[in-house]
Amino acid sequence: DAGVIQSPRHEVTEMGQEVTLRCKPISGHNSLFWYRQTMMRGLELLIYFNNNVPIDDSGMPEDRFSAKMPNASFSTLKIQPSEPRDSAVYFCASSWTRGNTIYFGEGSWLTVV
Amino acid sequence: TQLLEQSPQFLSIQEGENLTVYCNSSSVFSSLQWYRQEPGEGPVLLVTVVTGGEVKKLKRLTFQFGDARKDSSLHITAAQPGDTGLYLCAGANTGNQFYFGTGTSLTVIP
Numbered sequence: 001d002a003g004v005i006q007s008p009r010h011e012v013t014e015m016g017q018e019v020t021l022r023c024k025p026i027s028g029h030n031s032l033f034w035y036r037q038t039m040m041r042g043l044e045l046l047i048y049f050n051n052n053v054p055i056d057d058s059g060m061p062e063d064r065f066s067a068k069m070p071n072a073s074f075s076t077l078k079i080q081p082s083e084p085r086d087s088a089v090y091f092c093a094s095s096w097t098r099g100n101t102i103y104f105g106e107g108s109w110l111t112v113v
Numbered sequence: 114t115q116l117l118e119q120s121p122q123f124l125s126i127q128e129g130e131n132l133t134v135y136c137n138s139s140s141v142f143s144s145l146q147w148y149r150q151e152p153g154e155g156p157v158l159l160v161t162v163v164t165g166g167e168v169k170k171l172k173r174l175t176f177q178f179g180d181a182r183k184d185s186s187l188h189i190t191a192a193q194p195g196d197t198g199l200y201l202c203a204g205a206n207t208g209n210q211f212y213f214g215t216g217t218s219l220t221v222i223p
Contacts, residue, residue, distance in 0.1 A: 004155075035213075042213060042214070042215050042216055043156070043201065043213040043216070044213075045210075045211075045212075045213075048210075056210065091155050091156075093155070101146075101158050101161070102146075102156075102158070102203075102211065103158075104155025104156050104157070105155055106153070106154055106155055107153075107154075107155055
């Protein structure tokens with residue numbers, strides 16, 4: 001079975017530009033998570049979807065960040081406008097239900113210059 | 114909010130040595146998981162512990178959940194270079210929301 005698929009793997013963009021990260025969860029999983037990982041703050045949960053509905057977005061840093069899940073097989077995380085402090089690795093993950101094993105994608109490495 | 118503190122933050126040891134990584138919190142968790150993350154990859158689940166006092170072994174890795182379900186430890190016997198990576202603990206609250214620890218970066222030198 002294919003794992004969680006993220007794109008792009010690497011992105012370098014200029015400050016002020018819009019960034020869109022994409023995720024395809026494992027088929028059959030009904031929980032989807034977006035995490036951000038930095039050296040300073042570790043792995044932080046940004047938002048959690050259950051059955052395509054955002055349940056907990058308390059980790060979203062600010063209004064520049066938005067996430068959507070239009071169907072069970074696709075989600076996006078958008079940053080507009082991007083800032084240098086947004087540079088991090090963004091992970092998408094999915095699980096069968098919340099509380100079960102979380103399967104992570106390989107991450108999207110974002111650098112904002 | 115980081116509810117789980119891991120120690121040590123960094124660990125560099127020689128191949129063949131033993132080591133223990135700790136994961137501590139003031140909160141009670143319904144379950145706790147350990148993940149290993151290799152460079153350029155996402156974290157991968159190693160084990161889930163559910164019962165206070167539970168001990169699980171995975172080859173050279175021994176995981177223990179504290180009696181009060183507030184802490185956990187990971188012990189590696191005879192470490193190998195392949196054990197190198199970032200070890201993350203993650204605790205689940207009653208709402209099944211997982212909180213990840215601060216991480217322990219392990220380097221095993223051949």
